Amino acid sequence: MPLLYMTPDEVQEHPLGMALAAQIASLPSGALDKLLMLASKRCNTYTKRRLQAPQSTTVASPGATAGSTSLPVTSTLGTDNLEEFAVMVGTGGAMETILLQPGGIQVSSYTAPYPGTFTLASPLVNNHEPGDPVVGIYIETRKTGSSSDTDIYEDVVTQQAQIAAVHGGGYDFLNADRTRYHWLDQYPLIGILGMLHAYPYTAEYQAVDVPSLLITPNVSRVKFPVGTFILANGLLKTTYTAGYEIIPDDIQEAVINYLKEDLSNFVNPYGVAQQTQGKRAVVFNRSTGGAGSTAKSLNVQAAEAALEGYKR
Secondary structure: OOOOOHHHHHHOOOOOHHHHHHHOOOOOHHHHHHHHHHHHHHHHHHHHOOOOOOOEEEEOOEEEEOOEEEEEEEEOOOOOOOOEEEEEEEEHHHHHEEEEEEEEEEEEOOOEEEEEEEOOOOOOOOOEEEEEEEEEEEEEEEEEEOOOOOOOOOOOHHHHHHHHHHHHHOOOHHOEEOOOEEOOOOOOOEEEEEEEEEEOOOOOOOEEEHHOEEEEEHHHHEEOOOOOOOEOOOOOEEEEOOEEEEEEHHHHHHHHHHHHHHHHHHHHOOOEEEEOOOOEEEEOOOOOOOOOOOOOOOHHHHHHHHHHHOOO
């Protein structure tokens, strides 16, 4: 979960950080960092997308050897423990692209730059020395959809498409549903590094001409040029990067509100609605639903309101 949409220094400059300076200072080393990472992850969970672009780091000492599934890195930031996250390791002929094992990110220190280890889904092919680049990417495999029946270009195919149809079993395939648009799960799109297509009747992938694609980056929409032979219900495997390289202010405001919710445990660790201490009575405004309500707290509501425009 090493996502950090707001740093501890940024929190301390925020009015909340100033108001709770004493409580924050009493936290153990790395505790605020962990709380901020949890708050950042909650932003992804609510919006149902990965908001931050994958980050780049380097191989840490002592390096990694061929055949290993463990990769030490100087920073784990910008990664998560979900599927379809991969890294490009090394340079030149020694560079390789490998998926991470879901749940395979271990943080060894919650002090910046948050070093740790990546567990790889398959063994390394090459040796990698400390300092070699490690670049985060997504490798996403999705089923292709159908084009609209009213698409005037549906029946237009290139000579290459006709050849593909012959190899696919005949010209009947030219009358099958084809794909004109494809949406990637993460957005805004930064760049497509590669795309492979498999027809619905085979597991063999063929390269798609990425420069020919018509792309709408803000929603990561891919439009295939007229004549491209992409059959519906096939598979597209896309290697790409997407997300915000600089976290927008309203996402950071959501992080602050999620953090405020967690820090409220300082004064109300049991989540009670009302507390009396001698002559002093305190009513905690935990939600808009009154005592015993399961409604979301005002802090969570404020966080979700800030994230509403980013929700998938």
